[in-house]
Amino acid sequence: MRRRLATLFALAALGGALLAGCGGGEGETRPVPPPKDFPQAQGKTISQLLHGSGAVPSRLVIAPASEVFDEGPERYPFGVFTTGQEQVEDVEVALYFAKDGKSKVLGPLPAKLETLQTKPAYRSQNGSGPGEAKSVYVVPRVDFDQEGPWLAIAMIKRPGGKLEASRVPSPVIGEFPRVPRVGERAPKIETLTAADVGGDLEKIDTRVPPDQMHKVDFAEVLGKKPIVLVFATPALCQSRVCGPVVDVAQQVADKYEPKADFIHQEIYVDNEINKGLRPQLKAFHLPTEPWTYLIGKEGVIKDRISGAYGVDELEEAMQSILPG
Helix, strand or coil: CHHHHHHHHHHHHCCCCCCECCCCCCCCCECCCCHHHCCCCCCCCHHHHHHHCCCEECCCEEEECCCCECCEEEEEEEEEECCCCCECCCCEEEEEEECCCCCCCEEEEECEEEECCCCHHHCCCCCCCCCECCEEEEEEEEEECCCEECEEEEEEECCCCCEEEEECCCCEECCCCCCCCCCCECCCCCCCCCHHHCCCHHHCCCCCCCCCCCCCCHHHHCCCCCEEEEECCCCCCCCCCHHHHHHHHHHHHHHHCCCCEEEEECCEHHHCHHHCECHHHHHHCCCCCCEEEEECCCCEEEEEEECCCCHHHHHHHHCCCCCC
16 A cells, blocks of 8 residues: 555656645635636547647646546546646646547546645644645546546646646556445444543554544444445655645544544554555555545445545535535
């Protein structure tokens, strides 16, 4: 898992971290720009779009924030960086996908810019410092209709209107079939609670300070109440986005409890990387982290989010388990 976490973002970020540290300061979620602002794909191949749309080659790097995609509609998160690993937030981006060089192109699929910021009271002390992330780009829906590797490119619109084109690391659809999907029953796992460790949450939580999402055992509430299950390790996260994700989840938890139970599950045994993965993570067959599962009161997975997300996106996903 450490290898996968390290290489997932190094694919595009030249060995740099994707989204470093926790959110700080102010941030806004920017809406999805209209598709008409980007080159249209009708009748063109992915190569023709890349080389014949009038866009100049970009020096910006598109770094995917997930590598688990199944056939069907999928969320596609990513970061935009300079070659010096500085995060870029002032551009508009649309992605294009095709099964191969001759297939129909899906796109343009404009991305929204989702802030990772929380209210000050919910900001942890993990990983704060220079280069910390404030946002993540998200294409809300990509309709992958076949398994296997796909081609991907990005069109990047600079603030002055200049259009640039960039290659995107190829997603492989269906590469991880054992990762639980929407519509399946959630694996039954036992999660440690504050009572199990005598209130010493540092034994089961690397966040500083520990969050309060350790009140119930997942196995005891599965099939009885809606659950939000967060797999993340704020202090040991290889992708460096676990801190913001847990902060976001805690803020949303304080709004929606007791209608739903929120559970934070750490990744490594005794919170030590060299001791390997906790059995709870193995039960879900997750190759990366963070992951967030939204599970209905009947025990069926209603939504899942891989990688980083903000308060707005998690609250929207809550509607899958708490309609209205």
